[in-house]
Amino acid sequence: MANSHISAPTGRTVEAVLEEIARKAGELALTHFRSLASLPVEKKGHLDLVTKADRQVEDFLVASLRHAFPDDGVYGEEGGEIGGSSGRIWVIDPIDGTFNFVRGGQNWAISIGLYEHRRPVFGVIYAPVRDLMLTGGTAVETRLNGQPMSALPALDLSQASAGIGLHPSIASEDRLEVVRYISDELRISFRCCGSSTLSLIEVAMGETDGYVALGDSTWDVMAGLPILANLGVSHTIDWDRTELQAKLRFACGSEEFLQKVRPLLQKVSAAV
Numbered sequence: 001m002a003n004s005h006i007s008a009p010t011g012r013t014v015e016a017v018l019e020e021i022a023r024k025a026g027e028l029a030l031t032h033f034r035s036l037a038s039l040p041v042e043k044k045g046h047l048d049l050v051t052k053a054d055r056q057v058e059d060f061l062v063a064s065l066r067h068a069f070p071d072d073g074v075y076g077e078e079g080g081e082i083g084g085s086s087g088r089i090w091v092i093d094p095i096d097g098t099f100n101f102v103r104g105g106q107n108w109a110i111s112i113g114l115y116e117h118r119r120p121v122f123g124v125i126y127a128p129v130r131d132l133m134l135t136g137g138t139a140v141e142t143r144l145n146g147q148p149m150s151a152l153p154a155l156d157l158s159q160a161s162a163g164i165g166l167h168p169s170i171a172s173e174d175r176l177e178v179v180r181y182i183s184d185e186l187r188i189s190f191r192c193c194g195s196s197t198l199s200l201i202e203v204a205m206g207e208t209d210g211y212v213a214l215g216d217s218t219w220d221v222m223a224g225l226p227i228l229a230n231l232g233v234s235h236t237i238d239w240d241r242t243e244l245q246a247k248l249r250f251a252c253g254s255e256e257f258l259q260k261v262r263p264l265l266q267k268v269s270a271a272v
Contacts, residue, residue, distance in 0.1 A: 015135050018112055018124040021064045025057050025110045026128035029095055032056070033129070036104055051102065054078055057094035061112065065090045075115070075244055077219045089115040091222035091244065097195030106130055107198040113222025118239050123223025125197055134204060134227050142230040144204070151232045155209050155256045160188035162261070163199035163208045167215025167247070174214055174268040181264040182212070200224030203253065204231060210253020212261055214268060218244050225252065234258060236265060 032053035058078045065074050066082070073084030076092045090112060095101050097108030109127040113120050114137070122137030134149075136142030142149045162182050166175045182190045191208065193199055196216050202208045204227060213220075225235055235252035242248070249269045251261045 015140055017068050019133060019135060021061065022110045022112055022124045022126035025061050026126045028060055029053050029057050029110065030128050033101060036102065051098060054094050054098055057110065058092065061092045061094060077217065087116065091115050091219050093197065093219040096197040096220055100194045107193045107195045109195065109197040111197045111219065111223040113226065115222060120222045120226045123227045125201065125223050125227065127198065127201065132201060134201060136230050137226040142227050149204060149231055152254055153206060155254055157188060161208045162188060162190045163202050163211040164190050164192050165196050165199055165211065165213035165216055170214045177268055178212060178214065178264065186260055196220035197224055200228060203233060204228055210251060210257035212251045214249050216248045218246060218248065228252060
């Protein structure tokens with residue numbers, strides 16, 4: 001990560017350190033996942049859950065990142081912001097897809113993204129149940145389980161698919177408009193896996209052509225977007241006008257995909 005002016009401890013690469021942290025966090029999460037019947041679940045809102053596993057994994061991530069990069073800040077879903085002196089912030093989601101996690105589903109992941117100069121520049125994602133480790137960023141080649149990933153294929157509307165993420169807090173008319181537009185205007189397939197991070201993995205692996213989200217948080221995408229950027233994926237977020245606390249209405253995918261969904265985003269963002 002030469003462009004980021006960040007060094008790892010003990011002479012290791014930053015990506016190697018982060019992958020080890022993510023893998024250990026995933027192992028911790030799996031210990032809870034294997035005993036879901038005894039795992040306390042709390043509600044942050046309707047269909048918005050948090051567990052002891054979320055908090056323990058975030059505590060582990062914060063402690064590990066502070067030890068490895070003591071000058072950097074950390075911003076997490078459950079614990080708020082811890083300041084640093086470097087200007088860099090590690091933005092973490094301890095378990096993205098907690099609802100899936102609680103229901104015993106596979107679609108959840110550990111997400112660690114680096115935010116610098118108001119931009120996401122590097123990310124590591126680990127989906128423990130599916131044993132997927134994705135790493136990449138501005139100065140780091142995107143890899144899946146250590147192997148380089150290929151760029152996105154060209155958009156083919158005859159077999160196109162979009163991932164969608166619709167937070168429960170979003171008005172019903174906007175959620176319905178997303179489904180209507182994708183189905184009727186674009187006439188393509190859509191899928192909702194219940195995890196922003198896994199939806200971004202689906203884009204990276206070519207399972208979908210893009211992702212449209214209403215209500216995602218910055219920690220949902222901070223790792224995934226720099227990973228995807230190396231594969232030819234753009235997005236519609238204006239980071240210069242977006243704070244870390246913001247809720248996002250955006251799309252990501254190839255430029256051709258974004259051209260298709262921009263009219264939808266203009267419509268569902270008009271009242272925000």
